[in-house]
Amino acid sequence: MGRSEPVNERAGRSAMPTPSVETALLELERSIRGSGSPGPDEPLHLIFGPQLRVQLTRADSAALTAALEAIQADLRFEHLGEPKRPLRDFASRAWHEPTSDTVHWFLREYARPVQTGLCFVSVEYLAVKQSRHVFGIDLLPLHDPRISSAVDIFGPRGRDRSVAMVEVRGTDPMMMGARAKLHVGHSLRLLRIALSDLRGIPDLQLRFRVGERFALEGGGGGWRLPDHAAGELELDDNLQSLVSDHIVGSIPMDPIPDALKRAALAAAWLERAQMTGDPLIAVLYQFFALEAILGQTSDKEKASPIAFRQAVLSSIVTGRFEHPDETWLLYDRVRSAAVHGSEAPLVDARLAQRHRGRVRRSLSGYLTLSRDQSLLRRATIIRHIELHEEAEKMAGWLRANGGDQWAAYLKMRAVANRSADAPPIAFSE
Secondary structure (H helix, E strand, O other): OOOOOOOOOOOOOOOOOOHHHHHHHHHHHHHHHOOOOOOOOOOOOEEEEOEEEEEEEHHHHHHHHHHHHHHHHHHHHHHHOOOHEEEEHHHOOOOOHHOOOOHHHHHHOOOOOEEEEEEEEEEEEOOOOOOEEEEOOOEEOOOOOHHHHHHOOOOOOOOOOEEEEEEEEEHHHHHHHHHHHHHHHHHHHHHHHHOOOOOOOOOHHHHEEEEEEEEEEOEEEEEEOOOOOOOOOEEEEEEEEHHHHHHHOOOOOEEEEEHHHHHHHHHHHHHHHHOOHHHHHHHHHHHHHHHHHHOOOOOOOOOOHHHHHHHHHEEEEEEOOOOHHHHHHHHHHHHHHHHHOOOOOOHHHHHHHHHHHHHHHHHHHHHHHHHHHHOOOOHHHHHHHHHHHHHHHHHHHHHHHHHHHHHHHHHHHHHHHHOOOOOOOOOOO
């Protein structure tokens, strides 16, 4: 690899007002050492480090989140992968060693110099006979001498027709390769749009794309199947027995009741989410599925009621629920930003897969509730969820444990409930 340099933001991302790691860790250290024990009305958060458990106030927890975001935005620490454990060790040391310089310890223990070098990425279906510089990348023919060190990775095989060369920075080879692919993908996207303006080039020839393989200057590299890749599966007797009684089998080909029409629409969006190779698009499709069963056009603010109903539905059907904050945050920062023309944050495949699991469980719960309570319309199912005793329990739990984002919605909900003097609703169809 080439030279090293300090970097305070991830390549390929726009600059964000994220504090430096040093500043964020110093604020966390001060918060932990200055807060003392949580008061009687203060929500308690427990984390575990190398010594004993640590009690954090809500302010400490906010500082912990800010430090986590700062670390994730700094290339010096990308080699950590998921930095929660090192950060918990930091919090524990700050708590149990009140006179030590915990910030210096963390930097010495985990920071690495950022390396800068070239990365070569395979490109499928786009051929060049000589080097071409276009939209910020160099496209090289497969026999170019600059990629001779990567001869075992690239070659006239499969769909590869050329190699893109870009400069990358980082401390983790796989993450550097992933960022290089994002860079190449952006350039190919612009090239595809520009070529679309030329007459005579059919769409079939404009579907060139980033390939599976990459190689770093001086050695190292790898390959990764695209997220849209498919693998063979045999539906044997065991798998058939496991899925034969699944609740989704109650969705007919041509559903008539409104509740089943909505479920069929949600199933179609979930299928699209599973088939796409783009995690961001997958999350958007997943939210379209969730809104098909738990959304209402009358909702002025969408994130809170959708996430609230999802959690209450799970509690009604299964007796347990997942914290609705992640659904709320994904809706607010990803779905709303993308749909309204703003820049959406990066979404990784693991997050998209986890969210798909929650939406899939919501669809099963929706169908179960519809069947068990003989509710044939989506609006009636939603009213059943909103007026269920589990909804009041959930509202109380969120007042004690939820973030500030829930305050306005819970207040509005409480006012609506107090003003509802009409007799109880009969759930008839």
